[in-house]
Amino acid sequence: NAGYYSRQPFLNAVFPNNANVVNTNLTNEKVLGFEAGYGYRDAKLNVNVNVYNTEWKDRYQRRNDTDVVNNLGGYYDFQGITEVHQGFELETRYKLFSHFKVTGMFSYGNWFYKGNSISNRFDQNGAAFAGGTVTTLYLDNVKVGNTAQVTAALGGVIDVTKNMSFDVNYNFNDKLYANINPSSFTSATNKGTLQLPSFDLIDAGVSYKWDLANSTESVKFRLNVNNLLDTVYIAESNTNIFADDFVSGT
Numbered sequence: 001n002a003g004y005y006s007r008q009p010f011l012n013a014v015f016p017n018n019a020n021v022v023n024t025n026l027t028n029e030k031v032l033g034f035e036a037g038y039g040y041r042d043a044k045l046n047v048n049v050n051v052y053n054t055e056w057k058d059r060y061q062r063r064n065d066t067d068v069v070n071n072l073g074g075y076y077d078f079q080g081i082t083e084v085h086q087g088f089e090l091e092t093r094y095k096l097f098s099h100f101k102v103t104g105m106f107s108y109g110n111w112f113y114k115g116n117s118i119s120n121r122f123d124q125n126g127a128a129f130a131g132g133t134v135t136t137l138y139l140d141n142v143k144v145g146n147t148a149q150v151t152a153a154l155g156g157v158i159d160v161t162k163n164m165s166f167d168v169n170y171n172f173n174d175k176l177y178a179n180i181n182p183s184s185f186t187s188a189t190n191k192g193t194l195q196l197p198s199f200d201l202i203d204a205g206v207s208y209k210w211d212l213a214n215s216t217e218s219v220k221f222r223l224n225v226n227n228l229l230d231t232v233y234i235a236e237s238n239t240n241i242f243a244d245d246f247v248s249g250t
Contacts, residue, residue, distance in 0.1 A: 013060035073124030099159040109149035113139035148173035174198035178237035199233035
């Protein structure tokens with residue numbers, strides 16, 4: 001499969017400082033994607049394998065300014081971003097017994113920025129931040145944040161009765177990086193995006209199908225418990241402060 005997509009930018013790209021002035025550098029975002037997959041099916045085993053490469057050019061993004069002392073409520077707009085998403089995905093399901101099946105998945109991604117970007121800094125009123133706004137962001141080869149690039153899962157489903165089943169799933173997440181904080185990338189010698197600790201979670205649930213009398217219709221009920229073991233984990237970060245960085249006042 002291959003595809004090319006040209007998309008008009010969101011409204012905050014059209015009016016970057018929330019004023020009635022159109023962005024003079026406005027351009028469509030462009031996405032070029034390629035993927036190839038293979039699927040296998042038999043009475044007990046289902047397997048899907050997929051590889052992909054997507055390049056997303058001319059992205060326009062907005063990030064809140066994390067400097068709450070000097071620019072509370074302010075934000076950054078940065079444009080001309082190119083993201084490359086490459087990866088491999090595997091999904092399986094195996095019917096071990098007539099009433100029990102095992103499911104699994106694994107995905108490995110390499111998502112990074114290609115080239116640099118231009119950033120503009122604004123205060124909470126949408127005015128250019130004092131001291132200058134236009135800055136080059138050195139993002140080339142920096143990891144894309146906010147989504148785990150390595151994930152894996154293993155689960156099981158058991159049919160207790162014809163209409164009731166129990167399931168449990170183990171989920172692992174790794175190579176999860178912080179969101180881009182523009183103030184951390186104004187130098188070509190930046191440390192890149194902060195990698196957050198990996199974590200694993202267990203979810204469990206029960207499903208029941210109630211067949212309606214004298215009808216082929218049914219009503220399905222579902223009870224699910226996410227994070228069954230109450231694991232504490234870091235899901236995202238809006239800053240790129242490393243453990244060896246000096247932070248004033250701490």
